[in-house]
Amino acid sequence: MKNLTRKGIYRKVESNEIDTKAAIEQLSFKSTHISNSKEVDETAGFKLSKGQEALWTVYKLFPDVTAYNVPMAYRVNSSFDPEAFYQALQAVIKKHPSLRTVFRDDKEQGVIQFILDSLEVPVFQIDLNEDSEQTLVSSMRGEAYKPFSLEEGPLITAYLYCLEKRTSFTLDQYSSHYF
Known part of the structure:
Protein backbone atom coordinates (compact mmCIF):
# COMPACT_ATOMS: atom_id res chain seq x y z
CA MET A 1 0.00 0.00 0.00
CA LYS A 2 3.07 2.27 0.14
CA ASN A 3 2.82 3.57 -3.43
CA LEU A 4 -0.93 4.16 -3.58
CA THR A 5 -2.25 7.61 -4.36
CA ARG A 6 -4.97 9.14 -2.23
CA LYS A 7 -7.54 8.11 -4.86
CA GLY A 8 -6.18 4.58 -4.77
CA ILE A 9 -6.54 4.45 -1.00
CA TYR A 10 -10.11 5.80 -1.22
CA ARG A 11 -11.01 3.15 -3.81
CA LYS A 12 -9.65 0.39 -1.59
CA VAL A 13 -11.77 1.65 1.33
CA GLU A 14 -14.89 1.85 -0.86
CA SER A 15 -14.37 -1.71 -2.09
CA ASN A 16 -13.66 -2.92 1.48
CA GLU A 17 -10.15 -4.10 0.52
CA ILE A 18 -8.72 -2.17 3.49
CA ASP A 19 -10.37 -0.88 6.64
CA THR A 20 -10.87 2.78 7.43
CA LYS A 21 -8.30 2.86 10.23
CA ALA A 22 -5.51 1.56 7.98
CA ALA A 23 -6.47 4.10 5.32
CA ILE A 24 -6.38 6.96 7.82
CA GLU A 25 -2.97 5.87 9.04
CA GLN A 26 -1.70 5.76 5.45
CA LEU A 27 -3.19 9.16 4.60
CA SER A 28 -1.83 10.67 7.82
CA PHE A 29 1.62 9.32 6.99
CA LYS A 30 1.44 10.88 3.53
CA SER A 31 0.32 14.29 4.87
CA THR A 32 3.01 14.50 7.55
CA HIS A 33 5.76 13.80 5.02
CA ILE A 34 4.80 16.59 2.64
CA SER A 35 6.93 19.67 3.15
CA ASN A 36 5.78 23.18 2.44
CA SER A 37 8.09 25.18 0.24
CA LYS A 38 7.49 28.26 2.38
CA GLU A 39 8.59 28.00 6.01
CA VAL A 40 6.56 30.18 8.39
CA ASP A 41 7.06 30.91 12.07
CA GLU A 42 3.59 29.83 13.15
Missing part, protein backbone atom coordinates in the same frame (compact mmCIF):
# COMPACT_ATOMS: atom_id res chain seq x y z
CA THR A 43 3.97 31.23 16.67
CA ALA A 44 4.38 34.81 15.44
CA GLY A 45 1.31 37.01 15.26
CA PHE A 46 -0.04 38.11 11.91
CA LYS A 47 -1.98 41.26 11.12
CA LEU A 48 -5.53 40.85 9.92
CA SER A 49 -6.64 41.58 6.39
CA LYS A 50 -9.20 44.37 5.90
CA GLY A 51 -11.95 41.77 5.56
CA GLN A 52 -10.87 40.03 8.77
CA GLU A 53 -10.80 43.39 10.57
CA ALA A 54 -14.39 44.02 9.50
CA LEU A 55 -15.45 40.57 10.71
CA TRP A 56 -13.62 41.14 14.01
CA THR A 57 -15.56 44.37 14.51
CA VAL A 58 -18.87 42.57 13.89
CA TYR A 59 -17.79 39.80 16.28
CA LYS A 60 -16.94 42.29 19.05
CA LEU A 61 -20.19 44.22 18.58
CA PHE A 62 -22.37 41.09 18.29
CA PRO A 63 -20.51 38.13 19.86
CA ASP A 64 -23.53 35.81 19.67
CA VAL A 65 -24.05 36.23 15.92
CA THR A 66 -23.71 32.95 14.03
CA ALA A 67 -23.98 34.32 10.49
CA TYR A 68 -20.47 33.06 9.71
CA ASN A 69 -21.02 29.50 10.94
CA VAL A 70 -20.89 26.96 8.13
CA PRO A 71 -22.68 23.79 9.30
CA MET A 72 -22.39 20.60 7.26
CA ALA A 73 -24.03 17.24 7.94
CA TYR A 74 -23.24 13.84 6.46
CA ARG A 75 -25.18 10.59 6.76
CA VAL A 76 -23.15 7.40 6.97
CA ASN A 77 -25.09 4.19 6.29
CA SER A 78 -22.37 1.69 7.06
CA SER A 79 -20.16 0.79 9.97
CA PHE A 80 -18.46 3.85 11.36
CA ASP A 81 -15.39 4.01 13.57
CA PRO A 82 -15.69 7.06 15.87
CA GLU A 83 -12.06 6.75 16.97
CA ALA A 84 -10.83 6.74 13.38
CA PHE A 85 -13.00 9.80 12.68
CA TYR A 86 -11.52 11.54 15.72
CA GLN A 87 -7.95 10.71 14.65
CA ALA A 88 -8.64 11.90 11.09
CA LEU A 89 -10.05 15.21 12.37
CA GLN A 90 -7.00 15.77 14.58
CA ALA A 91 -4.70 15.05 11.61
CA VAL A 92 -6.56 17.63 9.49
CA ILE A 93 -6.29 20.22 12.27
CA LYS A 94 -2.59 19.51 12.72
CA LYS A 95 -1.98 19.92 8.98
CA HIS A 96 -3.98 23.14 8.43
CA PRO A 97 -2.85 26.17 10.48
CA SER A 98 -6.03 28.12 9.73
CA LEU A 99 -7.95 25.61 11.87
CA ARG A 100 -5.63 26.38 14.81
CA THR A 101 -5.92 30.16 14.48
CA VAL A 102 -7.17 32.44 17.25
CA PHE A 103 -7.44 36.21 17.36
CA ARG A 104 -6.18 38.49 20.13
CA ASP A 105 -6.50 42.22 20.67
CA ASP A 106 -3.02 43.62 21.35
CA LYS A 107 -3.01 47.18 22.71
CA GLU A 108 0.09 48.12 20.68
CA GLN A 109 -0.45 46.24 17.40
CA GLY A 110 -4.23 45.99 17.24
CA VAL A 111 -5.92 42.69 16.53
CA ILE A 112 -3.47 39.92 15.68
CA GLN A 113 -4.10 36.36 14.57
CA PHE A 114 -2.04 33.61 16.16
CA ILE A 115 -1.60 30.03 15.07
CA LEU A 116 -1.63 27.68 18.05
CA ASP A 117 1.10 25.02 18.14
CA SER A 118 -1.49 22.36 18.79
CA LEU A 119 -5.22 22.19 19.29
CA GLU A 120 -7.38 19.21 20.13
CA VAL A 121 -10.92 19.39 18.80
CA PRO A 122 -13.26 17.01 20.59
CA VAL A 123 -15.85 14.95 18.75
CA PHE A 124 -19.06 15.11 20.73
CA GLN A 125 -21.00 11.83 20.49
CA ILE A 126 -24.76 12.00 20.95
CA ASP A 127 -26.78 8.78 21.09
CA LEU A 128 -30.31 9.22 19.76
CA ASN A 129 -31.14 5.51 19.31
CA GLU A 130 -34.52 5.86 20.99
CA ASP A 131 -35.42 9.18 19.41
CA SER A 132 -36.93 10.17 16.09
CA GLU A 133 -35.29 11.76 13.11
CA GLN A 134 -37.17 14.95 14.04
CA THR A 135 -35.25 15.00 17.34
CA LEU A 136 -32.04 14.56 15.36
CA VAL A 137 -32.78 17.55 13.13
CA SER A 138 -33.74 19.70 16.11
CA SER A 139 -30.58 18.76 17.99
CA MET A 140 -28.39 19.40 14.95
CA ARG A 141 -29.95 22.83 14.40
CA GLY A 142 -29.31 23.71 18.04
CA GLU A 143 -25.65 22.78 17.82
CA ALA A 144 -25.08 24.28 14.37
CA TYR A 145 -25.78 27.80 15.48
CA LYS A 146 -23.75 28.09 18.65
CA PRO A 147 -21.31 30.99 18.43
CA PHE A 148 -17.55 30.45 18.27
CA SER A 149 -15.05 32.30 20.44
CA LEU A 150 -12.49 33.85 18.12
CA GLU A 151 -10.18 34.54 21.07
CA GLU A 152 -10.21 31.01 22.49
CA GLY A 153 -10.91 28.72 19.55
CA PRO A 154 -11.32 26.20 18.21
CA LEU A 155 -13.05 27.62 15.16
CA ILE A 156 -14.34 24.17 14.26
CA THR A 157 -16.59 21.68 16.06
CA ALA A 158 -17.64 18.11 15.34
CA TYR A 159 -20.63 16.12 16.55
CA LEU A 160 -21.38 12.47 15.92
CA TYR A 161 -25.06 11.54 16.16
CA CYS A 162 -26.07 7.88 16.32
CA LEU A 163 -29.67 6.98 15.42
CA GLU A 164 -29.31 3.26 14.82
CA LYS A 165 -26.49 0.79 15.21
CA ARG A 166 -25.28 1.32 11.63
CA THR A 167 -26.41 4.87 10.89
CA SER A 168 -24.37 7.85 11.94
CA PHE A 169 -24.65 11.51 11.20
CA THR A 170 -21.75 13.83 11.60
CA LEU A 171 -22.31 17.51 12.00
CA ASP A 172 -19.16 19.43 11.31
CA GLN A 173 -19.13 23.15 11.41
CA TYR A 174 -16.56 25.83 11.28
CA SER A 175 -16.47 29.55 11.52
CA SER A 176 -15.64 31.36 8.32
CA HIS A 177 -14.32 34.33 10.30
CA TYR A 178 -10.74 33.50 9.41
CA PHE A 179 -11.26 33.71 5.65
Whole structure:
Protein backbone atom coordinates (compact mmCIF):
# COMPACT_ATOMS: atom_id res chain seq x y z
CA MET A 1 0.00 0.00 0.00
CA LYS A 2 3.07 2.27 0.14
CA ASN A 3 2.82 3.57 -3.43
CA LEU A 4 -0.93 4.16 -3.58
CA THR A 5 -2.25 7.61 -4.36
CA ARG A 6 -4.97 9.14 -2.23
CA LYS A 7 -7.54 8.11 -4.86
CA GLY A 8 -6.18 4.58 -4.77
CA ILE A 9 -6.54 4.45 -1.00
CA TYR A 10 -10.11 5.80 -1.22
CA ARG A 11 -11.01 3.15 -3.81
CA LYS A 12 -9.65 0.39 -1.59
CA VAL A 13 -11.77 1.65 1.33
CA GLU A 14 -14.89 1.85 -0.86
CA SER A 15 -14.37 -1.71 -2.09
CA ASN A 16 -13.66 -2.92 1.48
CA GLU A 17 -10.15 -4.10 0.52
CA ILE A 18 -8.72 -2.17 3.49
CA ASP A 19 -10.37 -0.88 6.64
CA THR A 20 -10.87 2.78 7.43
CA LYS A 21 -8.30 2.86 10.23
CA ALA A 22 -5.51 1.56 7.98
CA ALA A 23 -6.47 4.10 5.32
CA ILE A 24 -6.38 6.96 7.82
CA GLU A 25 -2.97 5.87 9.04
CA GLN A 26 -1.70 5.76 5.45
CA LEU A 27 -3.19 9.16 4.60
CA SER A 28 -1.83 10.67 7.82
CA PHE A 29 1.62 9.32 6.99
CA LYS A 30 1.44 10.88 3.53
CA SER A 31 0.32 14.29 4.87
CA THR A 32 3.01 14.50 7.55
CA HIS A 33 5.76 13.80 5.02
CA ILE A 34 4.80 16.59 2.64
CA SER A 35 6.93 19.67 3.15
CA ASN A 36 5.78 23.18 2.44
CA SER A 37 8.09 25.18 0.24
CA LYS A 38 7.49 28.26 2.38
CA GLU A 39 8.59 28.00 6.01
CA VAL A 40 6.56 30.18 8.39
CA ASP A 41 7.06 30.91 12.07
CA GLU A 42 3.59 29.83 13.15
CA THR A 43 3.97 31.23 16.67
CA ALA A 44 4.38 34.81 15.44
CA GLY A 45 1.31 37.01 15.26
CA PHE A 46 -0.04 38.11 11.91
CA LYS A 47 -1.98 41.26 11.12
CA LEU A 48 -5.53 40.85 9.92
CA SER A 49 -6.64 41.58 6.39
CA LYS A 50 -9.20 44.37 5.90
CA GLY A 51 -11.95 41.77 5.56
CA GLN A 52 -10.87 40.03 8.77
CA GLU A 53 -10.80 43.39 10.57
CA ALA A 54 -14.39 44.02 9.50
CA LEU A 55 -15.45 40.57 10.71
CA TRP A 56 -13.62 41.14 14.01
CA THR A 57 -15.56 44.37 14.51
CA VAL A 58 -18.87 42.57 13.89
CA TYR A 59 -17.79 39.80 16.28
CA LYS A 60 -16.94 42.29 19.05
CA LEU A 61 -20.19 44.22 18.58
CA PHE A 62 -22.37 41.09 18.29
CA PRO A 63 -20.51 38.13 19.86
CA ASP A 64 -23.53 35.81 19.67
CA VAL A 65 -24.05 36.23 15.92
CA THR A 66 -23.71 32.95 14.03
CA ALA A 67 -23.98 34.32 10.49
CA TYR A 68 -20.47 33.06 9.71
CA ASN A 69 -21.02 29.50 10.94
CA VAL A 70 -20.89 26.96 8.13
CA PRO A 71 -22.68 23.79 9.30
CA MET A 72 -22.39 20.60 7.26
CA ALA A 73 -24.03 17.24 7.94
CA TYR A 74 -23.24 13.84 6.46
CA ARG A 75 -25.18 10.59 6.76
CA VAL A 76 -23.15 7.40 6.97
CA ASN A 77 -25.09 4.19 6.29
CA SER A 78 -22.37 1.69 7.06
CA SER A 79 -20.16 0.79 9.97
CA PHE A 80 -18.46 3.85 11.36
CA ASP A 81 -15.39 4.01 13.57
CA PRO A 82 -15.69 7.06 15.87
CA GLU A 83 -12.06 6.75 16.97
CA ALA A 84 -10.83 6.74 13.38
CA PHE A 85 -13.00 9.80 12.68
CA TYR A 86 -11.52 11.54 15.72
CA GLN A 87 -7.95 10.71 14.65
CA ALA A 88 -8.64 11.90 11.09
CA LEU A 89 -10.05 15.21 12.37
CA GLN A 90 -7.00 15.77 14.58
CA ALA A 91 -4.70 15.05 11.61
CA VAL A 92 -6.56 17.63 9.49
CA ILE A 93 -6.29 20.22 12.27
CA LYS A 94 -2.59 19.51 12.72
CA LYS A 95 -1.98 19.92 8.98
CA HIS A 96 -3.98 23.14 8.43
CA PRO A 97 -2.85 26.17 10.48
CA SER A 98 -6.03 28.12 9.73
CA LEU A 99 -7.95 25.61 11.87
CA ARG A 100 -5.63 26.38 14.81
CA THR A 101 -5.92 30.16 14.48
CA VAL A 102 -7.17 32.44 17.25
CA PHE A 103 -7.44 36.21 17.36
CA ARG A 104 -6.18 38.49 20.13
CA ASP A 105 -6.50 42.22 20.67
CA ASP A 106 -3.02 43.62 21.35
CA LYS A 107 -3.01 47.18 22.71
CA GLU A 108 0.09 48.12 20.68
CA GLN A 109 -0.45 46.24 17.40
CA GLY A 110 -4.23 45.99 17.24
CA VAL A 111 -5.92 42.69 16.53
CA ILE A 112 -3.47 39.92 15.68
CA GLN A 113 -4.10 36.36 14.57
CA PHE A 114 -2.04 33.61 16.16
CA ILE A 115 -1.60 30.03 15.07
CA LEU A 116 -1.63 27.68 18.05
CA ASP A 117 1.10 25.02 18.14
CA SER A 118 -1.49 22.36 18.79
CA LEU A 119 -5.22 22.19 19.29
CA GLU A 120 -7.38 19.21 20.13
CA VAL A 121 -10.92 19.39 18.80
CA PRO A 122 -13.26 17.01 20.59
CA VAL A 123 -15.85 14.95 18.75
CA PHE A 124 -19.06 15.11 20.73
CA GLN A 125 -21.00 11.83 20.49
CA ILE A 126 -24.76 12.00 20.95
CA ASP A 127 -26.78 8.78 21.09
CA LEU A 128 -30.31 9.22 19.76
CA ASN A 129 -31.14 5.51 19.31
CA GLU A 130 -34.52 5.86 20.99
CA ASP A 131 -35.42 9.18 19.41
CA SER A 132 -36.93 10.17 16.09
CA GLU A 133 -35.29 11.76 13.11
CA GLN A 134 -37.17 14.95 14.04
CA THR A 135 -35.25 15.00 17.34
CA LEU A 136 -32.04 14.56 15.36
CA VAL A 137 -32.78 17.55 13.13
CA SER A 138 -33.74 19.70 16.11
CA SER A 139 -30.58 18.76 17.99
CA MET A 140 -28.39 19.40 14.95
CA ARG A 141 -29.95 22.83 14.40
CA GLY A 142 -29.31 23.71 18.04
CA GLU A 143 -25.65 22.78 17.82
CA ALA A 144 -25.08 24.28 14.37
CA TYR A 145 -25.78 27.80 15.48
CA LYS A 146 -23.75 28.09 18.65
CA PRO A 147 -21.31 30.99 18.43
CA PHE A 148 -17.55 30.45 18.27
CA SER A 149 -15.05 32.30 20.44
CA LEU A 150 -12.49 33.85 18.12
CA GLU A 151 -10.18 34.54 21.07
CA GLU A 152 -10.21 31.01 22.49
CA GLY A 153 -10.91 28.72 19.55
CA PRO A 154 -11.32 26.20 18.21
CA LEU A 155 -13.05 27.62 15.16
CA ILE A 156 -14.34 24.17 14.26
CA THR A 157 -16.59 21.68 16.06
CA ALA A 158 -17.64 18.11 15.34
CA TYR A 159 -20.63 16.12 16.55
CA LEU A 160 -21.38 12.47 15.92
CA TYR A 161 -25.06 11.54 16.16
CA CYS A 162 -26.07 7.88 16.32
CA LEU A 163 -29.67 6.98 15.42
CA GLU A 164 -29.31 3.26 14.82
CA LYS A 165 -26.49 0.79 15.21
CA ARG A 166 -25.28 1.32 11.63
CA THR A 167 -26.41 4.87 10.89
CA SER A 168 -24.37 7.85 11.94
CA PHE A 169 -24.65 11.51 11.20
CA THR A 170 -21.75 13.83 11.60
CA LEU A 171 -22.31 17.51 12.00
CA ASP A 172 -19.16 19.43 11.31
CA GLN A 173 -19.13 23.15 11.41
CA TYR A 174 -16.56 25.83 11.28
CA SER A 175 -16.47 29.55 11.52
CA SER A 176 -15.64 31.36 8.32
CA HIS A 177 -14.32 34.33 10.30
CA TYR A 178 -10.74 33.50 9.41
CA PHE A 179 -11.26 33.71 5.65
